Amino acid sequence: MSDSGPLLTLITFLPLLGMCAILFIPSRQKEWIKIVSLIFTLPSLVLGIKMLIEFDPQVGYQFIEKAPWIPAFNIHYYMGVDGLSVPMVFLTVLLCPICVLASWGIEDRIKGYCAMFLLLETGMLGVFCALDLFLFYVFWELMLLPMYFLIGIWGGPRKEYAAIKFFLYTLFGSVFLLLAVIAIWLATSPHSFDMTQLNEQLLQSGVGATFRNLCFLAMYVAFAVKIPAFPFHTWLPDAHVEAPTAISVILAGILLKMGTYGILRVSYPIFPDSAKWFAPVMVMIALINIVYGSLCAMAQTDLKKLVAYSSIAHMGYVMLGMASFTPAAMNGAVFQMFNHGTITAMLFLLVGVIYDRAHHRDIDGFGGLAAQTPIYAGITSLAFFAALGLPGLSGFISEALVFLGAFPTWPIITILSTSGIVLTAGYMLWTFQRIFLGPLNEKYRTLPEINARELVTLVPLAIIVLFLGIYPAPMLNIFDHAVRELLNRIL
Amino acid sequence: MNNFAVPILGIQGIMPELLLSLAAVLILLLEMTAGDREGHGALSLSVAGLILAFIATFGADGKQVFSSLLVNDNLSALLDRVFLMAAFLVTLVSRPYLANYGLAKGEFFVLLLLATVGMMVMGAAMDFITMFLGLEMLSLSLYVLAGFFKKDVLSGEAAFKYFILGAFATGFLVFGMAFVFGALGTTNFAAMAHTLSAGSPPFPSVPTLLFGLALILAGLGFKISLVPFHTWVPDVYTGAPTPVTALIATGSKAAGFAALVRIFMITFPGSFQFWGAAFWWLALLTMIVGNLFALVQVEIKRMFAYSSVANGGYLAMAFLSHSDVGIKALLFYLFAYTFMTVGVFGVVSLAGRRERLLISEYAGLSRENPFLAAVMSLFLLSLAGMPGTAGFFGKFYLFAGAVRSGYLGLALVGILTTILSFYYYLRVIVYMYMRESEMPREALELAGSGRTALVLAAAGVLILGCFPNLIWISIEQVF
Numbered sequence: 001m002s003d004s005g006p007l008l009t010l011i012t013f014l015p016l017l018g019m020c021a022i023l024f025i026p027s028r029q030k031e032w033i034k035i036v037s038l039i040f041t042l043p044s045l046v047l048g049i050k051m052l053i054e055f056d057p058q059v060g061y062q063f064i065e066k067a068p069w070i071p072a073f074n075i076h077y078y079m080g081v082d083g084l085s086v087p088m089v090f091l092t093v094l095l096c097p098i099c100v101l102a103s104w105g106i107e108d109r110i111k112g113y114c115a116m117f118l119l120l121e122t123g124m125l126g127v128f129c130a131l132d133l134f135l136f137y138v139f140w141e142l143m144l145l146p147m148y149f150l151i152g153i154w155g156g157p158r159k160e161y162a163a164i165k166f167f168l169y170t171l172f173g174s175v176f177l178l179l180a181v182i183a184i185w186l187a188t189s190p191h192s193f194d195m196t197q198l199n200e201q202l203l204q205s206g207v208g209a210t211f212r213n214l215c216f217l218a219m220y221v222a223f224a225v226k227i228p229a230f231p232f233h234t235w236l237p238d239a240h241v242e243a244p245t246a247i248s249v250i251l252a253g254i255l256l257k258m259g260t261y262g263i264l265r266v267s268y269p270i271f272p273d274s275a276k277w278f279a280p281v282m283v284m285i286a287l288i289n290i291v292y293g294s295l296c297a298m299a300q301t302d303l304k305k306l307v308a309y310s311s312i313a314h315m316g317y318v319m320l321g322m323a324s325f326t327p328a329a330m331n332g333a334v335f336q337m338f339n340h341g342t343i344t345a346m347l348f349l350l351v352g353v354i355y356d357r358a359h360h361r362d363i364d365g366f367g368g369l370a371a372q373t374p375i376y377a378g379i380t381s382l383a384f385f386a387a388l389g390l391p392g393l394s395g396f397i398s399e400a401l402v403f404l405g406a407f408p409t410w411p412i413i414t415i416l417s418t419s420g421i422v423l424t425a426g427y428m429l430w431t432f433q434r435i436f437l438g439p440l441n442e443k444y445r446t447l448p449e450i451n452a453r454e455l456v457t458l459v460p461l462a463i464i465v466l467f468l469g470i471y472p473a474p475m476l477n478i479f480d481h482a483v484r485e486l487l488n489r490i491l
Numbered sequence: 492m493n494n495f496a497v498p499i500l501g502i503q504g505i506m507p508e509l510l511l512s513l514a515a516v517l518i519l520l521l522e523m524t525a526g527d528r529e530g531h532g533a534l535s536l537s538v539a540g541l542i543l544a545f546i547a548t549f550g551a552d553g554k555q556v557f558s559s560l561l562v563n564d565n566l567s568a569l570l571d572r573v574f575l576m577a578a579f580l581v582t583l584v585s586r587p588y589l590a591n592y593g594l595a596k597g598e599f600f601v602l603l604l605l606a607t608v609g610m611m612v613m614g615a616a617m618d619f620i621t622m623f624l625g626l627e628m629l630s631l632s633l634y635v636l637a638g639f640f641k642k643d644v645l646s647g648e649a650a651f652k653y654f655i656l657g658a659f660a661t662g663f664l665v666f667g668m669a670f671v672f673g674a675l676g677t678t679n680f681a682a683m684a685h686t687l688s689a690g691s692p693p694f695p696s697v698p699t700l701l702f703g704l705a706l707i708l709a710g711l712g713f714k715i716s717l718v719p720f721h722t723w724v725p726d727v728y729t730g731a732p733t734p735v736t737a738l739i740a741t742g743s744k745a746a747g748f749a750a751l752v753r754i755f756m757i758t759f760p761g762s763f764q765f766w767g768a769a770f771w772w773l774a775l776l777t778m779i780v781g782n783l784f785a786l787v788q789v790e791i792k793r794m795f796a797y798s799s800v801a802n803g804g805y806l807a808m809a810f811l812s813h814s815d816v817g818i819k820a821l822l823f824y825l826f827a828y829t830f831m832t833v834g835v836f837g838v839v840s841l842a843g844r845r846e847r848l849l850i851s852e853y854a855g856l857s858r859e860n861p862f863l864a865a866v867m868s869l870f871l872l873s874l875a876g877m878p879g880t881a882g883f884f885g886k887f888y889l890f891a892g893a894v895r896s897g898y899l900g901l902a903l904v905g906i907l908t909t910i911l912s913f914y915y916y917l918r919v920i921v922y923m924y925m926r927e928s929e930m931p932r933e934a935l936e937l938a939g940s941g942r943t944a945l946v947l948a949a950a951g952v953l954i955l956g957c958f959p960n961l962i963w964i965s966i967e968q969v970f
């Protein structure tokens with residue numbers, strides 16, 4: 001199929017190799033540990049860009065690698081990407097080096113931190129590349145653990161509570177996923193885990209609609225916890241507030257996408273009829289996510305919590321788009337997944353910048369910072385405007401596509417959802433005003449400006465946000481074909 | 492007198508057992524002549540014997556030796572490897588552990604090797620007589636080992652309890668064997684299977700046979716600590732020297748399962764309808780009770796004692812999967828379980844005299860010795876069944892086997908109790924990494940052979956977790 005060698009395997013497992021390398025560096029060499037982990041995130045980025053260039057949007061799964069893994073159960077090591085996974089893989093390999101840079105200030109047990117981080121990267125990339133349901137599940141679980149440690153060991157004051165809450169919620173979801181996986185495997189004959197074939201195989205073995213709907217529901221629970229969709233969202237603010245900056249970036253930038261990606265990659269293609277059956281519920285949940293998330297964000301005084309709740313609202317747009325089954329809405333949803341990844345990553349990085357300097361995140365505790373730190377204020381305004389969907393920035397395109405496509409299917413709910421835009425603009429601008437405008441808070445007369453390392457983490461993301469806001473076609477082209485294929489299956 | 496046949500001995504069939512016994516004798520001689528005070532000589536001899544025996548297991552030819560008393564088939568070879576690996580890792584952990592208490596004597600290693608020989612005889616037994624011989628050899632060595640800390644009250648209590656209750660269980664077992672012999676007129680497994688398949692006597696009409704099998708199940712159930720025969724476990728596991736606990740939890744348990752496999756799954760598979768229900772209940776109770784009690788423990792060794800009980804429940808599930816599927820899953824889990832259990836007990840042995848401490852006293856271990864904390868986490872996660880570790884595939888095979896054979900409910904209980912187990916396994920990790928020690932301890936040094944053992948066990952856990960097929964291939968050859 002492809003002549004580029006085991007590209008996906010390399011992308012996925014190079015970070016794991018880095019983890020092994022780090023284990024052999026003495027823990028005293030803190031600088032070296034950070035440098036080595038940065039170095040080991042870079043090849044994946046380079047290969048990710050290569051994948052982006054060589055990817056042919058008109059063909060289905062590409063860069064396929066398939067080898068028997070556990071023949072006794074017909075389990076394969078089956079990797080491949082299509083238009084849906086390519087943006088996610090690229091997002092992951094892009095954010096990971098940025099996050100290593102953003103973690104430069106961590107000193108305590110840095111060896112373990114970097115090892116866990118690289119393991120996490122492998123887990124995430126594996127989820128986005130796996131085409132075997134069992135392999136998907138293994139990567140899905142593999143990711144859970146480093147995340148738990150990263151929050152629980154390097155988190156804030158209530159880290160233990162946040163970590164265990166995250167862990168229990170996700171584990172709760174995973175159990176349902178596992179049950180669905182086993183049920184599907186038992187229902188197919190010959191027993192199979194091949195995600196690209198399961199729909200046909202299930203139809204052949206003639207399982208009933210009840211079975212399919214139940215499996216869909218079980219998987220939905222697993223994915224909804226990750227999104228996080230109401231009412232499984234309460235772990236997110238806690239986890240975000242306690243997690244270190246880089247981990248918040250990963251959490252919001254990539255982990256949340258796994259929920260929606262899982263629905264698009266696993267649930268929809270395998271149970272297309274159940275997808276339609278469940279759409280009315282999903283669209284209601286999307287509405288709740290948007291309105292309730294925005295209202296909650298508005299009420300926050302902690303800057304990080306505000307961004308966390310805004311994530312919940314923004315993931316609501318993704319769900320709205322996914323439940324509408326029109327090409328525009330679906331494209332918008334996938335595009336929003338990518339854009340939210342870059343924009344929220346910026347937001348969390350910016351929160352980290354100010355927290356490292358002021359050691360608090362109380363929105364009302366600042367004031368007039370624009371005069372003291374103009375560059376920081378400038379980048380923050382770009383991120384805030386992107387988050388509230390200002391035309392010319394990437395967030396606008398995806399949200400507009402979602403609303404445009406969702407209206408024909410769900411007119412009333414779409415109208416209600418647009419209130420989210422107003423609310424988002426409200427809390428974003430209000431927050432910006434409280435932190436950056438007005439008279440300068442005397443306490444922060446000596447607040448240092450954003451430094452070069454932090455700029456390096458932010459500028460690439462800002463460029464992507466700007467570029468895709470003006471010229472989104474390259475990105476849309478990547479997944480448009482895959483999205484239409486998926487819709488053909490459902491409709 | 493005239494028709495006395497010379498028995499076919501077949502020494503090559505018991506090569507691994509012979510090599511181990513030879514090593515044991517050599518250690519005794521060394522102890523007497525050279526005065527090996529630090530145990531280095533004993534360690535080297537044990538390791539050499541175990542490695543040679545391990546190599547010798549690859550000579551399995553499927554023949555029965557010693558007038559059909561023992562069999563040298565692929566199953567016994569695989570079981571031998573489980574036992575030898577457990578003994579090997581335990582030996583490596585033992586020397587630094589015992590040296591820490593000034594007790595690194597050769598006799599410890601001798602007993603350890605002899606216990607291993609006992610396990611191997613049990614795994615290869617084709618006759619009640621040899622099975623009993625192996626069991627006694629194993630048990631007597633373990634009774635002494637459990638009480639190896641002569642001046643320690645808890646160690647003495649452990650040995651005494653283990654001995655008294657073990658003697659009772661052995662009584663049941665022998666009684667059961669006698670009943671089966673009474674019903675079928677032979678003690679040889681192959682002959683029994685032949686008698687049954689020939690149709691005489693008709694099975695249900697022989698209550699003596701059923702009664703005998705029930706007694707055997709009770710006697711062996713004690714060895715593998717199935718609920719309700721598990722009450723000795725917490726005290727013995729806690730009181731015994733920790734490496735000995737590791738051996739009781741892995742090798743000895745595996746030997747018990749091996750005996751059950753030989754008797755129930757290979758000799759009496761046709762009567763599944765009679766003993767199947769018993770295993771169903773035992774597995775169910777063991778999983779639930781083991782996990783629930785582990786949940787509330789505050790002492791580390793007690794918690795692992797109950798966790799070991801719970802694992803026995805998962806293993807017992809294998810007996811419900813008819814045919815070879817169950818045995819394969821059981822064998823795989825035994826490999827996985829050996830690595831991770833010797834691993835946790837190894838860490839407990841070497842974590843600076845914390846073996847009878849509370850879980851909370853593991854706070855800050857990640858700072859004193861990051862290596863110990865890291866491998867401990869790996870073993871704990873494997874016990875909990877995290878993907879990427881051996882425990883995950885072990886459980887997967889067992890549960891999948893149960894589901895395939897139609898025991899969906901039991902598999903669900905297994906999955907639910909597994910989730911429950913995450914709580915108590917993770918709690919140790921929480922203490923090691925997220926809580927700071929109240930009184931700061933100094934960095935912990937780790938002796939060479941102990942570190943080697945933990946690295947090997949960790950490698951085993953990871954390799955089986957990523958490439959389960961490596962070992963599955965040799966398991967497939969059993970049948």
